[in-house]
Amino acid sequence: MADTLPFPDQLCNWLISISFPCNLVREPDFTLPVALIGDGDRVVMKIIPVEFEAWRKSDGTKLLHDITLKLASIRNAGILGVVLWEDYWLAKRSIVQSRLTSILGRSARIPARLTLARRIDNALTTQFLDDNHLNGPTTSKFRYGLFLPKRYYRVLPSNFAFDQLPEELLVAIATFSNARIFEQGAQPFRSHELIRFASLQGTNVVGALDKLLNAFIREKAPDDIMTYADHEWSDGRSYLRLNFEERGSMAPREVLVDLRNMARVSKTPELAEISSVDYLTVFNLGSTKYVKTIKPAPDEP
Known part of the structure; x- marks a missing residue:
């Protein structure tokens, strides 16, 4: 009803x-x-x-x-x-x-300090994002997860439904692009993109993004990390708290919704003339670009 x-x-x-x-x-x-x-x-x-x-x-x-x-x-x-x-x-x-x-x-609050950060494979990343991120999985080069050890399952509410048999529970992930290398001051400058961040449904892993970023920084030593905040859901304050700086914005973009299954697909020239019966053109609201500087560019003081 x-x-x-x-x-x-x-x-x-x-x-x-x-x-x-x-x-x-x-x-x-x-x-x-x-x-x-x-x-x-x-x-x-x-x-x-x-x-x-x-x-x-x-x-x-x-x-x-x-x-x-x-x-x-x-x-x-x-x-x-x-x-x-x-x-x-x-x-x-x-x-x-x-x-x-x-x-x-x-949501169930999980302190990130109780979790362990490590690299994860593509299959686990894809499944987790499919289950826990509105935009689902996408291509990435580096993938990190936060795992809650079994000894800390007690921080979860008694009515929180999950499989308690495994020795750890994946509670958050972040994915990153390969390095984009720019020449600045006659030296290479390595920039990576934070592509996806997601927490397990029903949870708020406090400090998760900070811990995942730090794990990535320790292993890959980027010069900066950039990402985009979706205007529909975020005002960007969570990135500002992690010392990202605002660096411009992207305009709203057309997307197609397949009305048969409510899946979103990019509007390409090949799909420009498709039936309006099965597809509806909508927009996202655009996004703001944020950059976290790890090492100043060579030509910066």
């Missing part, structure tokens, strides 16, 4: 079921509903649910602009803001719910 409701109502009903008051409101000069999530008497988060039916009926360029402005106003007011497209809710609901409960402070 619940799944017959519109997607924004499904979202609010789920939040209410985990004890977060949620109300869908219409705000002035904005065509989409906004989900207001409370904690006591205050609003702690606003989610903009982008329902496909509303997207189809709109001027996409204008609505994308309006969503961007609305998200900025939410964050500028000191409130957590997220934009959530309908395909993610339908196809990857458990991952979406895990991310939201983590942001809202309802």
Whole structure:
């Protein structure tokens, strides 16, 4: 019965079921509903649910602009803001719910200091990202995981469902590109990209990204590490806390949603003329580039 409701109502009903008051409101000069999530008497988060039916009926360029402005106003007011497209809710609901409960402070907390960091293989990385990252796996050169030893399983809540037989539990991973080498000051400068970071569903591994970055830095000695923060979910503050610096941004990009399975695919020239019955053109909201300098470039003081 619940799944017959519109997607924004499904979202609010789920939040209410985990004890977060949620109300869908219409705000002035904005065509989409906004989900207001409370904690006591205050609003702690606003989610903009982008329902496909509303997207189809709109001027996409204008609505994308309006969503961007609305998200900025939410964050500028000191409130957590997220934009959530309908395909993610339908196809990857458990991952979406895990991310939201983590942001809202309802996930199982695991101190990264209790974990062990080491390189992992491609098969394990692919499976973990498929299960725990909204954008799934992608090509990478270096892959690191954090493992919680069995002796520390006690930090997990008694109702946390997982296989307790193995001697360790993979709780977070980070993947990195091969080095891009630039000539600066007549010397090579090695830059790597942090491509993916994900934690096990239902958990918040406190300090995980910092520990994974440090493991990578110790082994590969990069001169800098760059990454991108997705505007729909992040305002970049987690990177700033880890001494990344903002270095520009990327504009929103068109993607295609296969309406038969809600999978996202890049919009290529080969797919430009495909049927609008099976595919819907949507956008991401763009991203901000962040760079963590490990060793100053040779021409820097």
